[in-house]
Amino acid sequence: MNISNKLMLIVLLTTFEISITVFSAFEIAKGAKFHQLNFLHLKYVNQLTKSVERIKSDLPVDIQAIESDILAIKQQPIDCLNEINHLNRIIMKVIKTDQAITICEDDIKIADSALLLVQQYKNDRLNKDDFLIGMSAALDGFNQHSEVFEEPIRKTVSFILMTLIPLVLIISLFNIIFISYLSRTISSSIRNLTKLLLNKSEDNTNLDDELDRKTSGELKALVIAARHRIKSEILNIESSLELKAIVNSQTASLQQANDELAQFAYRASHDLKSPLSGAKSLAQFVIQDIKAGDTEEASNNARIIYQQMEKLETLVVDILLLAKAEIGNEEKDFIDFEQIFIDMKERLTWLMKDNPCTLNTSVNLSTPISSEKARFAQIIENLISNGLKYYDKDNASPFVNCDIHDELQQLIIIVTDNGIGIPKKHQSEVFDMFKRFHVETSSGSGLGMALVKKHVEYLGGEISLQSSDKGTTFKIIIPMDTLK
Template identity: 80%
Template sequence: MNISNKLMLIVILTTAEVSITVFSAFEIAKGAKFHQLNFLHLKYINQLTKTVKKIKNDTPVDINTIEFDILAIKQQPIDCLDEVNYLNRVIMKVIKTDQALTICENDIEIADKALLSVTQYKKGELSRDDFLLNLNVALDGFNQHSEMFEEPIRKTVSFILITLIPLVLIISLFNIILISYLSRTISSSIRNLTILLTSKPEDSTNLDDELDKNTTGELKALVIAARQRIKDDLLNIENSIELKAIVNSQTASLQQANDELAQFAYRASHDLKSPLSGAKSLAQFVIQDIEAGDIEEACQNAKIIYQQMEKLETLVVDILLLAKADIGNENEELIDFNQLITDMEERLAWLMKDNPCTLTTNINLSTPIKSEKARFAQIIENLISNGLKYYDTNKDAPYVHCDIFNEQETFNITVTDNGIGIPDKHQSEVFDMFKRFHVEASSGSGLGMALVKKHIEYLDGEISLQSSNSGTTFKITIPMDKLR
C-alpha cells in the first residue's frame, strides 16, 4: 500500500471512530433526557393534584391553572415521542421496552380527555362533581403511566451503555494500533530510502535490487523518475567536456530529488497530524456532552479515548519536528532572546501554573546572533520545560536557571536546575529517541532531547550534561561563525 492510500485509510478510520463516538454520546444523552421528561411529568402531576385537592375543599375552580397543568403534563410524552427515531424504535422493540412508547401515547389520550372535560366545564356542560371525577381519573392514569415509564427507559439506557461504550473502546483501540502501525511503516519507508540514497556506491552492490526490496509506491516512483532523468541526459553525452557538465548538472538534480524527498517526509507527517487533531477536538466535545448528561462512567471512558488520541498527536508532532530539524528551510534573522524567552513562558504557562519552580534567565550577548529563530526556541524550551517537569518535590526552593552568553569564538547556552537528576546508568541515553526516565513525573513522547541534539548538530555545535541527585546542568556551545 502506498503512502497516499495509508493516509486516506487513517482519515477514514478516524472519521468512522469519531462518528460512532458522537452517535453513542447523543444516544446516552437521550436516555438522560427521557429521565428528565419523566421528572417534569411528575412535577406537573403534583401541581395538578394540589389544585384538585383545593377543589374538593370547596375552593373556587381555577380553570386556567388546571388547563395549564394538563397541557404541561401532555407536553412530556409528546417530547418523548419526538426524541425517538426509527433506530431507537427498532432497538426498543428488540429488547422489548417499546411499551414506553405506548405509555406516552396513552398519556396523550388521557390528557386530551382531561382537556375535553375542561372545555365542557367552561361551557357549563359538565357539573363540578363530574368534572372533579374526570380529573381524578386522569390523575390516576398519569401517576400509573409515570411509574410504568421508568423501568423500560432504564432498561433501554442500560442496553445502550453496555453495547455502545465497549464498541467505542474497541474501535478506538483498534484505530490507535492501526494508525501507529501505519505511521511506523511510513516513517520506516522514508528512513530506509534516505539511507539508501545517501549511502556510498560501494555500500550497495545493486541499487535496483535495494529499491525493489525497501521502497514502494510514491517514494519509488520519485526515485525512478529522478534516475530516469539522469539516464536520459547521460545518453546524449558526446565528449568528455559535455560529460563533465552533465554529471555536474545531474548531481545537482539528484540533490534536488533528495531535498524533495525530505520535504515529502515533512508533508506526510503534517498530513498525519491533521486528522488526529480533529479527532481530539471532537472527543473533547463528546466528553463535555456526556458530562452535561451526568453519565460518569461514559464520560470516563470518553476521556480515555481523548487521552490516547492526544498522546498520538504529540508523538506525530514531535516526529514532524525531528524530521524537519535537518532541513534549513527558514530564513535567518537577528534573534531577540528576551522576546524568545517571553514567548516561551507564554507557551509553558500551563506547566508553570502552580509549579513551585523559580525560572530565572540571564542574557549577556556582546554581538547580535543571526540564525533560524525556531531552532533556538525549540532548544531552550525543551531544556527549560524538562527542568520544570522534573523538579524535586523534597527541596524547599526548586529552580531552573538559563544563561545565554557568547565568548569570542563560541555562543553558549547553560541550563541548570536542582531537580531529581538523571540516573547515572541512563545519562548516555539522554539524547536517544523515545527515552524517558521518569515516566511517573511526565508523559512526553521522549523525542525532546533528540530534537535538541539534532538542532545543535545542524549548527555544528556540541551539548554536554552533568547530573546527580542534586540537579542537572546542560551546556551548549556553538561556533560563532555559524551565527553571523
C-alpha cells in the first residue's frame, strides 16, 4: 500500500472513530431527553388534574385551558416516538423494553379520546357527570403511563451506556493500534529503502524486486528515477575520452541526483565518501606518476587505493549483513559451536597473529541447538573480535573469554574481556549504527554491534552489557523454545 493510501486510511479511521463517538453521545443524550419528556408529561397531567378538580367543585374553569393541557400531554409521547429511530426500536425489541413505544402510542389514543370528550362537552352533547367520568379515566391512564414509562426507558438507556461506551473504547483502542501499525510500516518503508541503498550495488539485478517487496510506490519511484539518472551519468563518464573534463561538467548533475537520495542514505554516504574521495585523489596521483615515469610512487599509491577499496568493501558487506539480519533466509540446522570457534579463528588469523590476548572458549549444553548457523557465527565473531581489538596494552595478561551454556530453558552466551572498556557516556549507543568510541584503535565499519543486536532480536533474545575501564562483559539470553 502506498504511503498516501496509508495516510488516507488513517484519516478515514479517525473520521469513523469521531463519528461513532458523536453518535454515541447523541444516543446517550436521548436518555435525558426521554426523562425530560416524561417530566413535562407529569407536569401537564398535574395541571389537567387541577382543572378537573375545579369542575368537580363547581368552580369556573376555562375549557380552552383544559384542551390546551391535553394537547400538551399528547405532544410528549409524540416527541418521544419521534426521538426513537429504527436502531432504537431494534434495540428495545431485543432487550424487551419496547413496551415504552406501546405506552406512548396508548397515551396518544387516550389524549385523542380526552380531546373528543372536551369537544362534546363544549358543544353541550355531553353532561358534566359523564365528562368528569371520562376525564378521570383519562387522568388515571396518563398517570399510570408516566409511572410505567420510566422503567423500560431506564433499562434502554442503561443498555446503550453499557454497549456504546465499551464500543467507543474498543474502536479507539483499535484505531490507536492500527494507526500505530500504519505509522510503523511507513517508517519501516523508509528504513528498508535506506538499507537497500546501502546494500545494493549499481549492477545488482535484484534491486527492483527488493524495492517491490519492501517499499511503497512513491519511495520506489523516487529511487528508481535517481538510480537510472546515476547510471546514465556513469555511462556517459565511462564512454568519454576526456574523463576529467566530463567529471567537472557533470558534477552538478550528479550532485542533484545524490541530493535526491540524501534523505534516505545520508549516514551511509558519509562513511562511503571518505575512501572514495581518497581513492579518486590517489588515482590522479597514479596517472601523474605514470606520466612522470615514477612507477615506484605509482605502485605505492595504487596499494593505498587497494586498501581504501578493502575498507569500502568491508563497509558494504557489513551493511548487507545488517539488512539481511532481519530476514530468515537460511535453513535451520544443529549448531556446532566448537566448529564455529574453529572457523572464526581461521577468519581472525590476521587479528590474532600478533595479538597478546588469550582467547578462552567453553561450550556446555545439555540440549542440541537448532537455528541458523550464520547468525550465531556473526554474533560470536563480532563480540570476540571487539574484545581482541580493544585489549588493554598496559595489561600484562589480556584475555577474551566466551562461555556458552544453557540454564532454565535459556541459551546464554557471555563474552568477557579485560580490555580498555567502553566510556560510560557512550554505553547507551553501543548498539547504534556507525558508532565508534575508540577512533584511534577502531578499524571497522561501526556496524558490528548493531548487527549483533539485530541477530539477537531476530532470535527472540536480549543482549546487555557491563563495562568499565577494567573490561567489558556482553551477555546474551535467548529462549530455548526458539532454537528447536
